Amino acid sequence: MLDEWTSNSLTHDPMRLYRLKRDRRHIPVSAKYNIMGFISSGTYGRVYKAECVEDGQIHAIKKFKPDKEGDVVTYTGISQSAIREIALNREINHENIVALKEVILEDKSIYMVFEYAEHDFLQIIHHNSTHRVPIQIPVLKSLVYQLLNGLIYLHSVHILHRDLKPANILVTSNGIVKIGDLGLARLIYEPLQPLHAGDKVVVTIWYRAPELLLGAKHYTKAIDCWAVGCVIAELASLRPIFKGEEAKLDSKKNVPFQKDQLLKIFEVLGTPNERDWPGVKDMPEFQSMKRLDYFTNRLHEWFRTRANHAISVYELLLRLFYYDPDKRLTAREALNHPWFQEDPKPTRNAFESLLSHSHSHSLQSQVPNPSHHLPPLRRITQDDAPSMVPMQGNINIGNGNNNAGGAGHGHGIPINAGGMGAGVIGAGGGGGGPPFGSHSQTHSKPGSSASFASLSGGGNAGGTRKKARLG
């Protein structure tokens, strides 16, 4: 019960009353979710695997980093990336886009709760490259088909993803592709500024379209289609096709000419010319480009030496790599490419062909071929996981049973019982995905060599894959 003074003052301060009611209703994130372990640390925050207490469903919770000065957490508002990711995710709903379940504001931190995806393209590439076996065409085709399907949806609702790369393209255990990480995504009808203006972070350079590298002031959906081309080439060859070194801003923050990245592209696709791309002469960096060595297109040769098993996708890739953004295939045109009509046809579950292979192998007890195996489950760790919620209250929610990393029992996550200033933003369009909580899992040992973060280019290692931070 509120005392008289408090209720009097609240009547005169409706905002305070609202906050009080809101905070009373708020269920702390730690009471709603059991944290099973830490997945990855990215540019904007940390991602955890969590189980919903109410229904046992598994989720990924992305906690945005609060602004910090030294050890002091300051609250300067919500970051641009968080706002974009939340705002866009709440409005969209598609099978091939990762669904946002809810957003929780608590103790100056933002928690985005997503449907869980067991794999991502980078992990699949890593699995196959470790075993030195190519990704089989039926799997490759289904992954690409679903990626394009998700991208058609994003583009149809005027969203540019702007950061398509293997680590941001997730896959569920049912083989359903989920485009993730809309932290850099934008609505296209806004006047688009040049890439370096305003944004602290830009698209990872290996997947950056030539028009951006040549300083284009305006850009279009075609930049995502270029990135899809890079992703297809990487799935086919198991390594990034254009692995350039990013030139950094100088001390005066002048935008540098990305010579190395452009050379990596030209070495495979040839130097752009005005016949194929009339607009190239208007590119701000055209003069610098003309000073580079001249190359001819050798994509076909690249395929024969690096990805001969996937040569059937050559023609599609060639068109996704058209220099002229107006001629480059759109996501829809790419999906209509004859490659998808040819056998093997894309399957709804990208792993379908592997399931039947695994079955026949077990029946015939042959030595299994690793390329015929499902990729391993996503690794989560306990030991190098920074706790998700601050160490105030110290209520221990971990009961040992959720110990996905195999670490000692009773290895609970210390949590904060507080919850002041808390609120939940319902996540509009999300949901609708299949339940992921039912399958049993095996996980890496604690302290075992690399956590998954190091494979995904997030957090602990793999710095070269990370987005460049500007300013």
Ligand SMILES: Nc1ncnc2c1ncn2[C@@H]1O[C@H](COP(=O)(O)OP(=O)(O)OP(=O)(O)O)[C@@H](O)[C@H]1O
């Ligand atoms: N829904 C999910 N289910 C499972 N794992 C996820 C999920 N979302 C993200 N991850 C994992 O966490 C990583 C980082 O997530 P995300 O890309 O959204 O964050 P980020 O801060 O933008 O990171 P980065 O800067 O590395 O792109 C992903 O590469 C993926 O490995």
Ligand SMILES: [Mg+2]
């Ligand atoms: Mg990411």
